[in-house]
Amino acid sequence: xxxxxxxxxxxxxxxxxxxxxxxxxxxxxxxxxxxxxxxxxxxxxxxxxxxxxxxxxxxxxxxxxxxxxxxxxxxxxxxxxxxxxxxxxxxxxxxxxxxxxxxxxxxxxxxxxxxxxxxxxxxxxxxxxxxxxxxxxxxxxxxxxxxxxxxxxxxxxxxxxxxxxxxxxxxxxxxxxxxxxxxxxxxxxxxxxxxxxxxxxxxxxxxxxxxxxxxxxxxxxxxxxxxxxxxxxxxxxxxxxxxxxxxxxxxxxxxxxxxxxxxxxxxxxxxxxxxxxxxxxxxxxxxxxxxxxxxxxxxxxxxxx
Numbered sequence: 001x002x003x004x005x006x007x008x009x010x011x012x013x014x015x016x017x018x019x020x021x022x023x024x025x026x027x028x029x030x031x032x033x034x035x036x037x038x039x040x041x042x043x044x045x046x047x048x049x050x051x052x053x054x055x056x057x058x059x060x061x062x063x064x065x066x067x068x069x070x071x072x073x074x075x076x077x078x079x080x081x082x083x084x085x086x087x088x089x090x091x092x093x094x095x096x097x098x099x100x101x102x103x104x105x106x107x108x109x110x111x112x113x114x115x116x117x118x119x120x121x122x123x124x125x126x127x128x129x130x131x132x133x134x135x136x137x138x139x140x141x142x143x144x145x146x147x148x149x150x151x152x153x154x155x156x157x158x159x160x161x162x163x164x165x166x167x168x169x170x171x172x173x174x175x176x177x178x179x180x181x182x183x184x185x186x187x188x189x190x191x192x193x194x195x196x197x198x199x200x201x202x203x204x205x206x207x208x209x210x211x212x213x214x215x216x217x218x219x220x221x222x223x224x225x226x227x228x229x230x231x232x233x234x235x236x237x238x239x240x241x242x243x244x245x246x247x248x249x250x251x252x253x254x255x256x257x258x259x260x261x262x263x264x265x266x267x268x269x270x271x272x273x274x275x276x277x278x279x280x281x282x283x284x285x286x287x288x289x290x291x292x293x294x295x296x297x298x299x300x301x302x303x304x305x
Contacts, residue, residue, distance in 0.1 A: 016062060018078060050256060063092045097117040100145055117155070261273060271297045
């Protein structure tokens, strides 16, 4: 049964944070609007149950996130359980790639279809600065392992920042140019502070250059109307976050926090729906009602009140 929110947006994908822990400390991390840190983590069985309930209402795609999801020792089991749920057609993951070299083949075998890997620069020292001490060699090894494991498309997530890495964009595109790798250029999320004012970079100039050399342009209607440019030997996708009305108006995603809450909207934590108690009491009918309540609370940030 496919359900829609009050603004006629279908709910087709689930983004599950399986941990709030991370092995990096990226200075731009906004934690997707989660402001209260919790040590609670859903078990693999609980995650599977939430996915089963969501699938009843039309969810077909699941993205696993963190924190850093590969810090979970049971991450392979979690992927296995999610991928086995009836109705789920696509399981993906977002990772910083530090631990990926040892996990890629296991994840593929468990049912992971594709993967997003964060890499904002090719400069080792700059990478340390951005991530709080990360080792870029481990990420590059992780990317190679993902390609070898055929976790296609492998997406390289690049947050473009003024005065830091905007001049590296075309170098990154050239280095990873491949029909099975997508470079995803991401505008900095507006956090309304001095950090945003210093580092925000408008992607329009880069997009205009890409447009001139692209063979084809695809518009991903069920992914916030994102534009993807097909080049001679690769693809480049542009992501403009929530303060872009296209992003919000075409959102089809429900989020799940690591500690058991449905999160209707990115960068908001004032409309969460807590289902942990009902889930752990095995009151699954109530969890279904709470899922529907979360759908009801979805609201485009630009809606007039």
